[in-house]
Amino acid sequence: MRLPNGAVTAETVLDSSANTETRMDLNDVTMVQGAIHNPDEPRHFMTITPANRVRSASIDGTEVARSDRAVVVKEIGRSIYDPVVYFPRADVTMDRFEVSERSTHCPLKGDTEYFDFIGDQERIPDAAWSYVRMALGDELKQLIAFDPARIEVT
Numbered sequence: 001m002r003l004p005n006g007a008v009t010a011e012t013v014l015d016s017s018a019n020t021e022t023r024m025d026l027n028d029v030t031m032v033q034g035a036i037h038n039p040d041e042p043r044h045f046m047t048i049t050p051a052n053r054v055r056s057a058s059i060d061g062t063e064v065a066r067s068d069r070a071v072v073v074k075e076i077g078r079s080i081y082d083p084v085v086y087f088p089r090a091d092v093t094m095d096r097f098e099v100s101e102r103s104t105h106c107p108l109k110g111d112t113e114y115f116d117f118i119g120d121q122e123r124i125p126d127a128a129w130s131y132v133r134m135a136l137g138d139e140l141k142q143l144i145a146f147d148p149a150r151i152e153v154t
Contacts, residue, residue, distance in 0.1 A: 034047060036136055036139075038077075038135075039136075040107065044075075044076065044077040044078075044107070044108055045076055046075040046108060046109070047074045048071050048072070048073050049071060049074075050070075050071055050072075051067075051070040051072050051085060053068070054067065054068045055068075055070040055087065055153065055154065056153070057087065057151050057152065057154075058154075059151050059152070060119075062119075063093075064092060064117070064146075065091055067087045067088055069091065070088070071085070071086050071139075071140075071143065072084070072085055072086075073085075073086060073140070073145075075108070075109075077108070082148070085145065086144065086145045087145075087146075088142065088143060088144075089143070096119070097117055097118065099113055099116075100113075100115060100116045100125060100126055102125075106135065107135055108136060109134065109136075110131045110133045110135040110136075110140075111131065111132055111133040111135075112130065112132065113129065113130055113132050114128070117150070117151070124150050126147065127151055128145060128146045129147075131143070
C-alpha cells in the first residue's frame with residue numbers, strides 16, 4: 001500500500017520491474033515488518049526504531065550530543081549498511097557545527113545537508129548530516145547523524 005507521503009507499507013507494492021499492476025507482498029521481498037521501502041526498488045528499505053537508551057556523540061572527549069530520544073536507522077540497499085544513530089537537533093551542540101557545501105541524495109531518505117565541526121583547534125569537514133527534504137515521510141527530518149569515522153557515537 002502506498003501512503004499519501006509516498007512511503008510503501010509492508011503490505012503490497014507495485015511490481016515496477018514488470019511495469020504492471022501486479023502486486024507482490026513485501027513480506028516475500030524483505031520479511032521485515034514495519035520497514036519503509038523505496039517504492040521504485042522494494043529491496044531497498046530501512047527501519048527506524050527508538051534507541052531505547054541514552055546515546056551520545058563526542059569528538060576527542062568533548063561531548064557534542066546526548067539524547068534519550070535518539071533513533072537507530074538500519075538500511076538495506078546495495079549493501080547491508082551499519083546502523084546509524086540520529087539525534088534530535090535540540091540534543092546536539094549545534095553552535096559547534098556549520099553547514100558545509102556538500103549535499104547528497106538518497107532515493108529512500110531524501111536530500112541531505114552536511115555540517116563541519118568547528119573545534120577549538122580544528123575543523124572537521126562533513127562530520128555530520130541531516131535530511132532536509134525527505135523522500136518518504138518525515139521521520140528523520142530535523143535529526144542529525146554523525147560520521148562514525150570522525151565522531152564517536154556510543
